[in-house]
Amino acid sequence: MKPWRSLLCFAAVAAISISTSGQQTAPAHRWAIVLHGGAGVIERASMDPKTEAAYRAGLKEAIEAGSKVLDSNGSALDAIEASIRILEDNPLFNAGRGAVFTANGKNELDAAIMDGATLRAGAVAEVTRTRHPISLARAVMEKSPHVMLVGDGADEFAQSIGLEEVDPRFFFTERRWQSLVKQLKKEGLPIPPRPAGAPPAPAAPIAQIEPPDAHKYGTVGVVALDRFGHIAAGTSTGGTQAKRWGRVGDSPIIGAGTYASNQSCAVSGTGTGEYFIRLTVAREVCNLVQFKGMPLQLAADQVIHKELVALHGDGGVIAITPDGQMAWSFNTPGMFRARIAEGGALQLGVYNDEP
Numbered sequence: 500m501k502p503w504r505s506l507l508c509f510a511a512v513a514a515i516s517i518s519t520s521g522q523q524t525a526p527a528h529r530w531a532i533v534l535h536g537g538a539g540v541i542e543r544a545s546m547d548p549k550t551e552a553a554y555r556a557g558l559k560e561a562i563e564a565g566s567k568v569l570d571s572n573g574s575a576l577d578a579i580e581a582s583i584r585i586l587e588d589n590p591l592f593n594a595g596r597g598a599v600f601t602a603n604g605k606n607e608l609d610a611a612i613m614d615g616a617t618l619r620a621g622a623v624a625e626v627t628r629t630r631h632p633i634s635l636a637r638a639v640m641e642k643s644p645h646v647m648l649v650g651d652g653a654d655e656f657a658q659s660i661g662l663e664e665v666d667p668r669f670f671f672t673e674r675r676w677q678s679l680v681k682q683l684k685k686e687g688l689p690i691p692p693r694p695a696g697a698p699p700a701p702a703a704p705i706a707q708i709e710p711p712d713a714h715k716y717g718t719v720g721v722v723a724l725d726r727f728g729h730i731a732a733g734t735s736t737g738g739t740q741a742k743r744w745g746r747v748g749d750s751p752i753i754g755a756g757t758y759a760s761n762q763s764c765a766v767s768g769t770g771t772g773e774y775f776i777r778l779t780v781a782r783e784v785c786n787l788v789q790f791k792g793m794p795l796q797l798a799a800d801q802v803i804h805k806e807l808v809a810l811h812g813d814g815g816v817i818a819i820t821p822d823g824q825m826a827w828s829f830n831t832p833g834m835f836r837a838r839i840a841e842g843g844a845l846q847l848g849v850y851n852d853e854p
């Protein structure tokens with residue numbers, strides 16, 4: 500037998516022996532991953548080419564990290580966490596560092612993750628001191644008996660299990676701060692003091708390098724299918740700019756902004772969360788797949804272009820099925836997005852006239 504053949508035989512036996520040990524089934528599926536970086540009024544006319552390139556590079560870096568995990572037989576959950584952690588650290592996106600500010604001048608972060616294989620889920624809201632809310636959501640799922648933790652308690656839990664804690668000023672970005680001040684002025688609302696410990700205010704406002712309502716998007720989400728045939732979904736956000744009164748959107752609400760079930764599909768949403776909660780958008784897409792037998796793209800379009808539009812809601816979703824269908828659908832001028840399946844080409848998009 501040629502040496503490469505015996506190597507293949509060995510690999511096959513190794514894979515089968517993992518499966519017969521009951522720990523893991525043999526990798527039999529082609530992996531796939533879809534990612535979004537928020538939907539909104541994202542138009543060419545108001546997008547600086549340099550900023551657009553930076554967004555595209557951010558999407559690429561994040562999806563490559565998730566793909567790498569899947570390609571080395573990692574789980575959908577691991578891939579999602581890897582991609583979202585990168586987006587949470589990228590100040591361009593409204594998640595982790597770069598999150599929008601509340602009307603009180605704070606960054607309050609929400610995130611959720613769901614495992615389609617087991618229907619286990621974890622979510623956090625109003626986190627202010629944990630660097631990676633997506634990892635905290637996952638820890639809630641895997642290391643606590645609960646599904647959702649909020650506020651100081653969620654940060655305390657993160658600390659108790661050794662997740663990276665940061666000073667809240669870590670999340671501060673000048674661009675988001677100025678965007679908040681502008682919105683509050685426009686709405687005649689009081690302007691909170693500049694957060695303690697934030698870098699000194701620049702002498703002149705920073706250059707406006709992006710669309711006027713950039714604050715309205717930037718939530719991040721990832722859905723993935725691993726080689727074991729399991730799907731999962733994750734979402735992370737700073738919510739909506741100038742939110743008040745402890746407002747929480749759809750992102751951390753299981754079934755609204757995030758949902759996954761191997762029986763149907765995995766979905767992550769972005770848009771005005773109130774509508775996504777009222778429609779339970781993520782679960783609604785999966786219901787159409789599971790109970791009406793709709794192809795994934797059709798189901799996503801039905802919810803986003805018909806049901807959401809009927810409520811005057813704006814936004815979009817990304818979705819994936821265990822048999823490898825990938826979809827995105829949005830009713831806004833743009834949605835930052837990327838997808839790739841094993842052996843296929845990377846597809847990146849920003850505007851609604853791109854495929």
Ligand code: ASP
Binds near residue numbers: 716718737738747749
């Ligand atoms: N859905 C998020 C929220 O309402 C915001 C967004 O996706 O842009 O909190």
